[in-house]
Amino acid sequence: MAKADSNQLAKSSPFKAWGINHLRTLIASLGVMTRQPASSFMTIAVIAIALALPAGMFVLLNNASNVSVGWDNSAQISVFLKHDVTENQANKLMDKLRLYEDVNKISMINKQQALKEFKKISGFGNAIESLGDNPLPHVLTIQPVVDAKRPDKIRHLLKQLNKQKQVELAQLDLQWVKRLFAMLEIAQRAIWVIASLLGIAVLLVVGNTIRLDIQNRREEIEVTKLIGGTDAFIRRPFLYTGLWYGIGGGLFAWLLTSLSIGLLDNSVEHLASLYNSGFQLKGLSFTEGLNLIAFSCFLGLFGSWIAVGRHLSEIEPS
Amino acid sequence: MIRFDNVSKRYPGGHEALSNVSFHLPRGEMAYLTGHSGAGKSTLLKLIALIERPSRGNLVLDGVNLSSVSNRKIPYIRRNIGIIFQNHHLLYDRTVFDNVALPLIIAGYQHKEIGKRVRASLDQVGLLNKEKSAPITLSGGEQQRVGIARAIVHKPGLLLADEPTGNLDPELSKEIMQLFARFNDVGVTVLIASHDLKLIKEMGSPVVSLNKGLLSHNDLDLTNHG
Numbered sequence: 001m002a003k004a005d006s007n008q009l010a011k012s013s014p015f016k017a018w019g020i021n022h023l024r025t026l027i028a029s030l031g032v033m034t035r036q037p038a039s040s041f042m043t044i045a046v047i048a049i050a051l052a053l054p055a056g057m058f059v060l061l062n063n064a065s066n067v068s069v070g071w072d073n074s075a076q077i078s079v080f081l082k083h084d085v086t087e088n089q090a091n092k093l094m095d096k097l098r099l100y101e102d103v104n105k106i107s108m109i110n111k112q113q114a115l116k117e118f119k120k121i122s123g124f125g126n127a128i129e130s131l132g133d134n135p136l137p138h139v140l141t142i143q144p145v146v147d148a149k150r151p152d153k154i155r156h157l158l159k160q161l162n163k164q165k166q167v168e169l170a171q172l173d174l175q176w177v178k179r180l181f182a183m184l185e186i187a188q189r190a191i192w193v194i195a196s197l198l199g200i201a202v203l204l205v206v207g208n209t210i211r212l213d214i215q216n217r218r219e220e221i222e223v224t225k226l227i228g229g230t231d232a233f234i235r236r237p238f239l240y241t242g243l244w245y246g247i248g249g250g251l252f253a254w255l256l257t258s259l260s261i262g263l264l265d266n267s268v269e270h271l272a273s274l275y276n277s278g279f280q281l282k283g284l285s286f287t288e289g290l291n292l293i294a295f296s297c298f299l300g301l302f303g304s305w306i307a308v309g310r311h312l313s314e315i316e317p318s
Numbered sequence: 319m320i321r322f323d324n325v326s327k328r329y330p331g332g333h334e335a336l337s338n339v340s341f342h343l344p345r346g347e348m349a350y351l352t353g354h355s356g357a358g359k360s361t362l363l364k365l366i367a368l369i370e371r372p373s374r375g376n377l378v379l380d381g382v383n384l385s386s387v388s389n390r391k392i393p394y395i396r397r398n399i400g401i402i403f404q405n406h407h408l409l410y411d412r413t414v415f416d417n418v419a420l421p422l423i424i425a426g427y428q429h430k431e432i433g434k435r436v437r438a439s440l441d442q443v444g445l446l447n448k449e450k451s452a453p454i455t456l457s458g459g460e461q462q463r464v465g466i467a468r469a470i471v472h473k474p475g476l477l478l479a480d481e482p483t484g485n486l487d488p489e490l491s492k493e494i495m496q497l498f499a500r501f502n503d504v505g506v507t508v509l510i511a512s513h514d515l516k517l518i519k520e521m522g523s524p525v526v527s528l529n530k531g532l533l534s535h536n537d538l539d540l541t542n543h544g
């Protein structure tokens with residue numbers, strides 16, 4: 001029996017055999033799926049819908065962020081300094097703040113200059129002079145860097161400004177920008193929660209499909225074990241089936257997202273034209289699409305891996 | 319090749335299917351395993367194929383003590399055994415060719431080599447013209463022969479058959495047994511479980527008999543340590 005296989009040379013080299021086996025299984029598992037097109041398609045469709053939903057929301061959020069980037073210049077932070085801060089100290093603070101990465105532009109409204117202007121504009125010159133002391137503080141105006149994808153950054157900058165000991169109050173002039181950013185932040189988190197839940201749903205769908213697949217192929221698994229198929233060999237087709245579900249689901253999800261965005265685009269364009277804006281909806285970029293497919297592949301593979309781990313060992317020849 | 323040394327097998331539930339069985343089947347020999355239904359024939363074959371494990375005693379296959387074989391190693395032991403079942407265990411969702419090719423695919427043979435070997439194997443069982451057929455379209459005897467072709471296609475050193483003629487008429491049964499004898503002629507060790515005493519007598523190979531799990535008759539020389 002030691003020389004059972006007199007013709008060892010006919011066997012491929014171990015590495016080549018491994019490659020051949022994988023390729024063979026990859027194609028065979030696709031073949032098995034196409035033999036039951038209806039049920040395979042349903043699984044793929046469920047995966048696609050579950051992934052297209054968060055992907056679509058992600059695209060819309062991205063677009064909303066892009067719209068708000070146009071308000072870059074209109075967002076301005078006014079920093080009112082304390083009364084006893086001298087011009088020299090104010091200049092020093094300005095130099096310091098200029099170095100912050102979230103600060104785009106910074107300038108100072110000197111309090112003497114402000115008072116002069118105020119007098120000129122208001123016509124209350126005499127009344128104000130009778131106050132004696134200049135009631136106005138030095139004010140720094142800051143144009144922050146606006147990154148709509150990181151709305152928390154502006155909030156963070158405001159907090160930092162308010163912490164400076166020379167600062168009486170720093171406030172974002174446009175409350176509505178603040179609110180919008182807060183909303184975008186909430187939406188972003190919501191999408192992550194929804195995406196996570198739907199991701200788990202995809203895992204369960206793939207896992208269940210593979211579990212049924214394993215049950216249907218019980219006989220084949222038993223026979224394969226009996227004639228010396230290793231666990232890895234038996235596991236492989238199911239893992240590849242999961243991978244194909246992932247690929248199919250991801251591609252289909254990309255298609256669904258693009259179609260939905262396409263349907264919305266006309267009405268959005270119409271709306272934008274009413275505001276004299278050339279704004280256009282942007283769909284998933286190529287990289288984002290590939291990421292979607294990669295994520296879907298991961299879910300398919302992981303889902304089948306779980307199912308295989310749980311159910312394959314239950315089947316032993318008897 | 320196969321050495322049983324005081325082997326007992328107790329199934330969960332307490333039934334002792336084999337009790338203190340000892341015998342030795344030398345390499346290149348062919349023997350029949352007989353006994354009434356429930357005597358423990360299938361159990362004995364399952365122990366050799368590592369489908370079941372002994373409760374007591376030692377079982378040595380080709381110099382390897384099977385109790386020392388881990389579950390991970392089982393597939394590699396089985397690749398040197400051709401197993402034939404009464405109920406064929408064919409896969410009905412693929413052709414005869416694909417059924418017979420399975421052991422070669424598992425072992426990672428090249429495509430061309432697989433074709434050659436599968437046809438040689440089908441030729442030996444007289445089914446060369448059926449390679450593209452679905453197993454379900456074949457007669458019982460033909461299906462059994464496909465099972466045999468699958469068991470020998472990778473040229474194992476040992477053939478185990480459990481009631482291979484169970485469902486066949488006497489004429490076909492004899493043909494199948496003669497087929498096994500031909501494999502034995504080229505050096506394959508063969509052990510066949512069967513309760514067809516009349517046929518076994520005709521074939522004239524050594525017989526090992528079980529009775530309620532006990533060895534009741536043994537033509538194989540226990541002292542032969544070949």
Ligand SMILES: Nc1ncnc2c1ncn2[C@@H]1O[C@H](COP(=O)(O)OP(=O)(O)O)[C@@H](O)[C@H]1O
Pocket residue numbers: 329330331333334335353354355356357358359360361362
């Ligand atoms: N998996 C099992 N669990 C419990 N008892 C079993 C099992 N397999 C076989 N047996 C019992 O072991 C005895 C021997 O069975 P078996 O080896 O199949 O006999 P034979 O093949 O000679 O008919 C029988 O009494 C049978 O009921």
Ligand SMILES: [Mg+2]
Pocket residue numbers: 359360361480
């Ligand atoms: Mg039996």
